Amino acid sequence: MIPAPRFTDSVAELPTTKFGPSSLTWWGIIGFMIIEGAFFGLAFAAYFYLMGHEQGWPPEGRQAPNLLWGTLFTIVILLSEIPNSMVKKAARQRDVPTIRRLMPVIIGVGVVLLIIRGFEFNNLNCRWTDDAYSSIIWAILVLHTTHILTDWGDTVVLWALMMTDLGWEGRRLVDTDENSMYWRYVWLLWIPVYLLIYWVPRL
Amino acid sequence: MTPPDSIPQRIRAQDERLARERGTIARDGPDLRGAELEARLDRTWRRTPGIIGWLATVDHKEIGRRYIITALIFLALGGVLALAMRVQLARPDSALISPQRYNELFTMHGSTMMFLFAVPVMEGVAVYIIPLMVGTRSTTFPRLNAFSYFMYLFGGVMLWVAFLLNIGPDVGWFAYTPLSGPEFSPGKRADVWAQMITFTEVSALAAAVVLICTILKARAPGMTLARMPLFAWAMLVQAVMIVFAMPAVALCSSMLISDRLVGTNFYNAAEHGDALLWQHLFWFFGHPEVYIIFIPATGFVSVITETFCRRPVFAHAVVVLALISTGILAFGLWVHHMFATGLPRVGYSFYTSASMTVAIPTGLQIFCWLATIWDGRPRFQVPMLYVVAFIITFVIGGLTGVIIAAVPLDLELHDTYFIVAHFHYVLIGGAVFPLLGILTYWYPKITGRMMSETLGKISFWMVFLGFQLAFFPMHFSGLLGMPRRVYTYPAGLGLELPNLLSTIGAFIVALAVVIFVVNGIVSLYRGMIAPPNPWGAATLEWATTSPPPPYNFAHIPVVESNTPLWDVDGEMPVVTGLRVDEKETLLTTVVAAVPDLREPIPEASLWPFIASVAVGIVFVASIFSPWALAFGVVPCAIAIAAWFWPKEMKRHPEPVIS
Numbered sequence: 049m050i051p052a053p054r055f056t057d058s059v060a061e062l063p064t065t066k067f068g069p070s071s072l073t074w075w076g077i078i079g080f081m082i083i084e085g086a087f088f089g090l091a092f093a094a095y096f097y098l099m100g101h102e103q104g105w106p107p108e109g110r111q112a113p114n115l116l117w118g119t120l121f122t123i124v125i126l127l128s129e130i131p132n133s134m135v136k137k138a139a140r141q142r143d144v145p146t147i148r149r150l151m152p153v154i155i156g157v158g159v160v161l162l163i164i165r166g167f168e169f170n171n172l173n174c175r176w177t178d179d180a181y182s183s184i185i186w187a188i189l190v191l192h193t194t195h196i197l198t199d200w201g202d203t204v205v206l207w208a209l210m211m212t213d214l215g216w217e218g219r220r221l222v223d224t225d226e227n228s229m230y231w232r233y234v235w236l237l238w239i240p241v242y243l244l245i246y247w248v249p250r251l
Numbered sequence: 252m253t254p255p256d257s258i259p260q261r262i263r264a265q266d267e268r269l270a271r272e273r274g275t276i277a278r279d280g281p282d283l284r285g286a287e288l289e290a291r292l293d294r295t296w297r298r299t300p301g302i303i304g305w306l307a308t309v310d311h312k313e314i315g316r317r318y319i320i321t322a323l324i325f326l327a328l329g330g331v332l333a334l335a336m337r338v339q340l341a342r343p344d345s346a347l348i349s350p351q352r353y354n355e356l357f358t359m360h361g362s363t364m365m366f367l368f369a370v371p372v373m374e375g376v377a378v379y380i381i382p383l384m385v386g387t388r389s390t391t392f393p394r395l396n397a398f399s400y401f402m403y404l405f406g407g408v409m410l411w412v413a414f415l416l417n418i419g420p421d422v423g424w425f426a427y428t429p430l431s432g433p434e435f436s437p438g439k440r441a442d443v444w445a446q447m448i449t450f451t452e453v454s455a456l457a458a459a460v461v462l463i464c465t466i467l468k469a470r471a472p473g474m475t476l477a478r479m480p481l482f483a484w485a486m487l488v489q490a491v492m493i494v495f496a497m498p499a500v501a502l503c504s505s506m507l508i509s510d511r512l513v514g515t516n517f518y519n520a521a522e523h524g525d526a527l528l529w530q531h532l533f534w535f536f537g538h539p540e541v542y543i544i545f546i547p548a549t550g551f552v553s554v555i556t557e558t559f560c561r562r563p564v565f566a567h568a569v570v571v572l573a574l575i576s577t578g579i580l581a582f583g584l585w586v587h588h589m590f591a592t593g594l595p596r597v598g599y600s601f602y603t604s605a606s607m608t609v610a611i612p613t614g615l616q617i618f619c620w621l622a623t624i625w626d627g628r629p630r631f632q633v634p635m636l637y638v639v640a641f642i643i644t645f646v647i648g649g650l651t652g653v654i655i656a657a658v659p660l661d662l663e664l665h666d667t668y669f670i671v672a673h674f675h676y677v678l679i680g681g682a683v684f685p686l687l688g689i690l691t692y693w694y695p696k697i698t699g700r701m702m703s704e705t706l707g708k709i710s711f712w713m714v715f716l717g718f719q720l721a722f723f724p725m726h727f728s729g730l731l732g733m734p735r736r737v738y739t740y741p742a743g744l745g746l747e748l749p750n751l752l753s754t755i756g757a758f759i760v761a762l763a764v765v766i767f768v769v770n771g772i773v774s775l776y777r778g779m780i781a782p783p784n785p786w787g788a789a790t791l792e793w794a795t796t797s798p799p800p801p802y803n804f805a806h807i808p809v810v811e812s813n814t815p816l817w818d819v820d821g822e823m824p825v826v827t828g829l830r831v832d833e834k835e836t837l838l839t840t841v842v843a844a845v846p847d848l849r850e851p852i853p854e855a856s857l858w859p860f861i862a863s864v865a866v867g868i869v870f871v872a873s874i875f876s877p878w879a880l881a882f883g884v885v886p887c888a889i890a891i892a893a894w895f896w897p898k899e900m901k902r903h904p905e906p907v908i909s
Binding site: 049050051052053054055056057058059060061062063064065066069070071072075076079080082083086087090091094097098101102107142143144145176177178179180181182183184186187197201205209212213214216217218219 | 257258262265266278280281284391392395456459460463464467468472494495497498499501502506509510513514515516517519522523524525528531532535782783794795796805806807809816819821822823824825826827828829837838840841846847848849850851884888892895896897900901902905906
């Protein structure tokens with residue numbers, strides 16, 4: 049027999065959206081961040097493993113990647129946190145007009161970043177087929193580019209949704225909030241990638 | 252908050268209207284209960300009939316069932332390959348199967364069993380049971396759950412179609428470089444293997460996130476972490492391990508495929524790459540993988556032991572800590588698979604001691620189960636028999652594990668049948684026996700009928716004894732120096748008898764599995780009708796009908812102890828107030844399980860299926876051309892965006908995920 053119900057509290061008055069760790073979206077995003085972090089961490093480990101086998105880094109006869117474009121990328125992605133923080137704050141305040149205004153800026157920054165990324169690939173001073181060193185720095189840069197691309201696509205779709213009436217819904221504001229959190233993760237991860245690709249070979 | 256004047260008049264009017272409508276929404280409670288509530292919930296949660304409804308469903312029970320059945324089919328396929336190998340090895344100098352075909356057989360056997368059977372079946376059981384066990388109506392992210400199943404299915408089908416087309420992999424289930432690299436494995440065999448990995452990793456990672464979020468956020472009110480059932484703990488630890496381990500194999504197999512396809516040099520020694528990098532990355536996944544399979548099984552053992560001994564598992568907290576420490580230690584052992592590659596002395600000592608250390612938490616768990624049996628009133632029905640078989644077999648496998656953790660012995664026994672015996676003892680004894688037990692145990696919950704006890708006992712004894720006959724002699728053939736993965740052996744070395752015994756044993760196990768399956772199918776139609784709680788168990792999955800309705804529970808239960816059904820005394824405390832005409836469940840806080848949010852559950856959708864087809868096509872096409880990735884991004888992005896995009900653009904009084 050199924051035991052008969054004994055009614056206790058009602059949850060009818062509970063909210064249906066909350067920001068931060070109460071929301072499932074937050075947990076889902078954290079889960080995927082950890083997965084991606086594991087990918088990057090292991091790729092970094094492979095980088096150091098291959099580096100340990102070499103006499104020099106970059107190996108003799110190779111030049112470290114040119115600093116200009118990677119550094120420019122770093123500056124732009126760090127500056128992108130300004131509109132990103134503004135959008136995050138606006139989401140928490142249900143300030144939909146600000147979100148609608150600023151998201152295109154973030155999308156534009158994404159395009160700029162992807163263009164700079166193209167120049168970065170061109171200035172690595174190696175092709176991925178050259179040797180193991182070249183393969184691993186290409187691999188890490190490709191991983192990070194995938195990161196940028198997925199977040200960019202995600203932001204475009206979210207922006208389109210925020211332009212509709214549904215943009216006023218709590219769940220969409222949580223999505224916006226978490227999308228900004230994810231972007232922070234993208235640029236935070238860029239910092240070790242930048243050091244590994246551009247500065248470790250210069251040590 | 253924003254000044255209200257920045258909100259347009261139209262939106263403000265909408266907000267006010269929606270707030271009014273919110274008061275009229277039907278919710279469960281003292282006024283809406285019993286048959287009427289159940290009928291309305293059923294209308295809301297039931298899936299639409301037909302093939303579209305089948306593809307679009309997000310019901311965790313349906314997806315879990317598919318996972319289990321698919322995994323069992325792969326188990327049977329992998330088993331048939333094992334039989335073929337045993338037939339070949341029954342006699343010395345046998346020419347029944349060619350060396351090339353034999354390479355394919357053991358590769359397919361290992362890959363199928365590890366990636367297409369063992370991990371998915373554990374996830375499938377959990378996807379079915381966990382929401383019921385923690386007292387909620389659905390997994391979190393149910394569409395992601397559906398997506399994960401289809402990815403798994405497509406990966407498995409791709410591997411087997413390739414095998415049947417004679418382009419199946421032949422480089423072993425761990426595909427060591429340089430053998431699997433472009434130089435020594437031209438053709439597409441190794442690429443098929445590497446992409447199968449990608450499919451199953453995407454699937455396992457998605458399912459892991461689903462399970463972690465369900466366990467942490469969707470538990471019934473009052474089910475604090477301290478009161479959480481041991482199976483939920485086991486699945487939480489397992490899912491977290493997947494999150495950290497699977498990226499390693501996905502990364503190294505992507506690096507392999509790019510070495511093969513676009514000419515990178517990760518594993519190419521000629522260009523300063525390193526074949527051992529493969530082994531490090533692979534075993535950084537591969538060792539935790541063993542525990543990813545074993546830890547859910549320990550959850551099964553705890554569940555069965557508790558129910559059939561009529562007392563809570565002895566030292567609950569110790570078992571939880573043992574699970575967590577096993578999960579952590581599992582990441583520090585990978586190098587013991589690489590003793591034969593040559594390591595620094597300190598590496599040998601470190602990984603030997605780490606490998607022996609992991610026996611401690613596992614040993615603790617075994618003593619806790621023994622104490623439970625000793626102190627309880629054990630009923631030796633089929634599931635409990637499997638627990639006893641598990642303890643005996645797993646302890647033997649564990650002891651041979653401690654033996655080969657010692658480097659000198661490992662160097663002697665590496666790549667012999669001693670290793671084959673060891674890992675079959677820990678994997679079949681440690682995971683498959685508990686699995687067969689738990690399938691018998693949860694069968695009535697899933698199907699509404701009991702399996703036959705007589706047939707169950709027959710197949711149990713045949714599996715248990717047949718297994719010992721098949722694998723115990725392998726210790727001796729290994730000690731005699733018989734290498735694994737070689738298609739035959741010469742006569743006159745004393746290997747004839749152990750091999751013949753192994754083959755006989757393998758066929759007994761196969762027959763037993765057939766009886767198990769027959770029992771499962773016959774019982775579906777002729778089995779005794781199962782009451783809601785046929786075994787007298789304590790956990791929440793037994794607090795609803797067998798099989799459960801699509802919405803799981805008419806009211807969300809409240810938990811007041813570790814063993815709720817043993818302590819409720821005929822009346823189940825419940826919370827009320829969830830929506831009845833839209834899909835909704837309750838989220839609680841992570842540690843204390845205090846009601847936190849009401850969460851809408853997504854409606855059924857075809858898009859996860861379409862997205863998995865799009866992603867699947869890209870994965871398969873990328874075996875042949877790297878451009879598939881570039882062009883494939885577009886359909887995948889469209890499918891995933893459509894999955895996320897609301898199908899109904901109107902605002903509801905409370906959120907609905909259409």
